Each structure stands twice: as C-alpha cells, then as structure tokens.
Amino acid sequence: QVTLRESGPALVKPTQTLTLTCTFSGFSLSTSGMSVSWIRQPPGKALEWLALIDWNDDKYFSTSLKTRLTISKDTSKNQVVLTMTNMGPVDTATFYCARSLYSGYDYWGQGALVTVSS
C-alpha cells in the first residue's frame, strides 16, 4: 500500500534552515506522471502549496517562497527532501508531503509540526 511519512526537526531557531524528508513506499517516483509535493498549514489556517518534484525531475515552487525553497529526490531511497532557508516564527506550521498521479493528491503523510522559536 502507499504510505508517506515526513521527518525532520520539530523545533528550529529563527534564521535557521529547515530540512524535511518525505520517505514513501508503495509507488515509484520514476513512474510517468508521478509527483510528490510539499504543503504546509499554519495552526488554525489554510493549506498552502509549497513545492513539487515530478518523475522527470522537474521542480516547481510557490511564487512567494521560491527564493527560500529547494526540493530534491532520491529515487533509490524513495525520498523527497525539502529545504527552507531563513525560517521565521510565521513559518511555524504542519508540513505535509503528498503524492499525485496526474490529478489530485490522493495520498498524504500524517504531517510534521515544525515550530520556529528561539
């Protein structure tokens, strides 16, 4: 079955760089049309799309955050890594990774809460 799991620090200090890893199973990111995205949700607020990497290693980013984000994949390890630089308190959120095969995010990780505080 398809599963995704986010991992990374629960607490980061302001100005630090956040690195999150999405480890997945049950599908291959080499499959045509497949993609993995990162989506975040500040406490009590709406979902915000951050970044996507697809089977062809094409990468897409949120317009407002693209200068701070990188995304990469390790197909052999079934992992997708997101980095976000210069973290601030407003970046406190639950970060989700999710899979899409052409349309809609049909599988999601359980989410990882990241708090930015000194």
Add this chain to the structure above:
Amino acid sequence: DIQMTQSPSSLSASVGDRVTITCRASQTIGRYLNWYQQRPGKAPKLLIYAASRLQSGVPSRFSGSGSGTDFTLTISSLQPEDFATYYCQQSYTTPYTFGQGTNLEIK
C-alpha cells in the same frame, strides 16, 4: 498565480441537510479542480478530482460539478462524520493553489 476563493467560509447545517460549497478560480482552469476534506488534527483527504470524479472509497453523497472558473461541492445528505473543513485546489498550473477553506459545523 491563480487565486481560489471559496464560499462560504463557514457553514452551519444539520444531519440530513443538503449543502453546497462553491469555489471560484481567478482564471479559467478547465476541470483541473480537486476537493479535500480535513478533520481536526488529520491530513486532508481527497474527495473529488477533475471537478466531478469521485475518489475511490468516497461515499456517493459527495459530488462535484463545474468547469472553467466556477465549481461546486455538494453533500446530498449530511452525516455526522462530514462535519469538517473542505478545501478546493487547482491543479491546472503551478504554483498549485488552495482555497481558504470552508468550515462545516453542526447546527
């Protein structure tokens, strides 16, 4: 970026009611519109993709319609487990964007 606007932002309804949530895109997105349900403390769940296609395992009381810029999610007869927050999302072009959410509460 394409802006997605949902209405209403919140909605009170009773078990058995028929409810409709609307989502409007700031430019045409064809039928590249998805709907999600999110319960508190849980990851979103895909309900509808491509505007009207029911995701596997989702009850048939959920339905979606629309194309271009205007879309609707309808729940034909509310069940207790349907009280949650609903989001629309466009997958027409990156950056993909979500609506601000509709909180469906028990009346």
